[in-house]
Amino acid sequence: MSVGYVAIQWNRHKRVYDACIAGGVVLYLSVFMLAGKAFYRGAHAISDPILAMRALATCAFLMLHVVLCLGPLARLDRRFLPWLYNRRHLGVATFLVGFAHAFLAIGFYHGFGVIPPLVSLLSSNTNYTSLASFPFEILGALALGILFLMAATSHDFWLRNLGARAWKRLHMLVYVAYGLLVMHVALGILQAQRSWWPAALVGIGVATVVGLHLVAGMRERRHDEAGTRRVTPDGENWVAVACVDDLAEARGCTVTVGGGERIALFRHDGGISATTNVCAHQGGPLGEGKIIDGCVTCPWHGWQYRPRDGQSPPPFTERIETYRVRVLDGRIEVDPRPLPPGTPVEPARIADRAG
Amino acid sequence: MTRAQRRLHVHLWLVLGPLILIGFFAALGARPRASLWDAFRSDPGAAEAGDVPFHKPEEGGNP
Structure with a gap:
C-alpha cells in the first residue's frame, strides 16, 4: 500500500507567509x-x-527561536494562530539558512587543506573531554542533520506515509536540535567573545523558549483539571460540560472531561455536536475552530470534518472520534466515552431543552 | 494534541529546559580567561616563539 503524493496547495496566505520569511531573512x-x-x-x-x-x-538561530515559540504562543493567545498556520515553511527556511552557514563555515575553515573538508571537520579536533576546547562544530553538524531530517519530511506526503503519531515524534527532535545548537553557540562562539551581551541575548532566548513552553503547559493542565463529572441516576456517565448559551452559532469550544481528554463542542443548525478535540492532521485543537461550509474546520491548517459523524467531506477520507451529547435544562452533557472514528451521532437539539 | 502528548511536552521541557540552561551556563563558565587571539594581537612576537598558536582560534584546526 502506498501513499499518493500531492503537490503543495499554494494559496494567497502561503505566498504572503513565504514572502515575509524571504524578505525578513534578506533584511536581517x-x-x-x-x-x-x-x-x-x-x-x-x-x-x-x-x-x-x-x-x-x-539568523538561523533567531528563526529557530521563533519556530519554537510559535506553538506555546498560539496556545496562550489566538492572535498568533496565523503564524502557526505555515510554521513548517519557516522551519524549512531555518534549515536552509543554517545550511548556508554550515556550507560557508566548512568551506572557509576546512576547505583549503589536503584533507577533504568533512573529514577535516570530524577529525581536526577530538578534544571531547575538555569543555573549554570542545569540538563545538560537531554539535552544530548534528543539529543541522536533525533539521535536514525534519525539512525533508515536512511535506504532508511524509505525514501520511509515516502516520501522525510517528511523524510528530520525529519532529519533536527539534527540541534536541535546539539543545545541541545552544551548546554549539555557547561552546564555540561565546567563548571567543569578550563582551557580555551576546551571552545575555542567548540566555534570554533560551529562558523565553523554555518559559513559554512551561507556562503554556501549566495553563493547559489547569484547564484540564477544571473538568466536572456527574453521574446520572440511570447509571450512565454523563458529564455536564457547558451551557448552551456559552456557544455561539457556528462556533466551537473545548471542554475537558474527568479523564483529561478534551472534547470539542460545536453549535450548528440548531443542534450541538461533540467530537474529539484532536485533528487527524497534526493534532490541532478543533474546538478552537469554527463551522465553515457545514464542516468543523481546524484552526491550524483548515482540515475539515462533518460534525455529525466526524468524517471529512469527499474526496477526503479522514475520520475522527465522535461523542454522544445531550442538552438538559440548557446544560450540555456529553458521554465521555469516545465512539469509533466516523461514527454518526445525531446532534442534540437545542429546542429540546426540557430534555 | 492528546492528553498524553500534552503531558509529554510538559515533561520533556521540564527535563530538557534545565538541562539546556545548565549546559549553557557550564559552557560559559568554561570560557578561557583570555583569548589566544587577543594574546597574539597584543604580542605577535610570542607566536614566533611558540608561546601561542599562529592561527586564529576561529580558523579551526585543519592541519
Whole structure:
C-alpha cells in the first residue's frame, strides 16, 4: 500500500507567509552585514566571509527561536494562530539558512587543506573531554542533520506515509536540535567573545523558549483539571460540560472531561455536536475552530470534518472520534466515552431543552 | 494534541529546559580567561616563539 503524493496547495496566505520569511531573512542579513562593517573598522575589521557566516548563523538561530515559540504562543493567545498556520515553511527556511552557514563555515575553515573538508571537520579536533576546547562544530553538524531530517519530511506526503503519531515524534527532535545548537553557540562562539551581551541575548532566548513552553503547559493542565463529572441516576456517565448559551452559532469550544481528554463542542443548525478535540492532521485543537461550509474546520491548517459523524467531506477520507451529547435544562452533557472514528451521532437539539 | 502528548511536552521541557540552561551556563563558565587571539594581537612576537598558536582560534584546526 502506498501513499499518493500531492503537490503543495499554494494559496494567497502561503505566498504572503513565504514572502515575509524571504524578505525578513534578506533584511536581517543586509542589516547585519552593514552594521558589522560600520562597527568593526580598522584593526578590528571582520572579513566578509566571517561576517556572512555570523549573519547566517544568528539568523538561523533567531528563526529557530521563533519556530519554537510559535506553538506555546498560539496556545496562550489566538492572535498568533496565523503564524502557526505555515510554521513548517519557516522551519524549512531555518534549515536552509543554517545550511548556508554550515556550507560557508566548512568551506572557509576546512576547505583549503589536503584533507577533504568533512573529514577535516570530524577529525581536526577530538578534544571531547575538555569543555573549554570542545569540538563545538560537531554539535552544530548534528543539529543541522536533525533539521535536514525534519525539512525533508515536512511535506504532508511524509505525514501520511509515516502516520501522525510517528511523524510528530520525529519532529519533536527539534527540541534536541535546539539543545545541541545552544551548546554549539555557547561552546564555540561565546567563548571567543569578550563582551557580555551576546551571552545575555542567548540566555534570554533560551529562558523565553523554555518559559513559554512551561507556562503554556501549566495553563493547559489547569484547564484540564477544571473538568466536572456527574453521574446520572440511570447509571450512565454523563458529564455536564457547558451551557448552551456559552456557544455561539457556528462556533466551537473545548471542554475537558474527568479523564483529561478534551472534547470539542460545536453549535450548528440548531443542534450541538461533540467530537474529539484532536485533528487527524497534526493534532490541532478543533474546538478552537469554527463551522465553515457545514464542516468543523481546524484552526491550524483548515482540515475539515462533518460534525455529525466526524468524517471529512469527499474526496477526503479522514475520520475522527465522535461523542454522544445531550442538552438538559440548557446544560450540555456529553458521554465521555469516545465512539469509533466516523461514527454518526445525531446532534442534540437545542429546542429540546426540557430534555 | 492528546492528553498524553500534552503531558509529554510538559515533561520533556521540564527535563530538557534545565538541562539546556545548565549546559549553557557550564559552557560559559568554561570560557578561557583570555583569548589566544587577543594574546597574539597584543604580542605577535610570542607566536614566533611558540608561546601561542599562529592561527586564529576561529580558523579551526585543519592541519
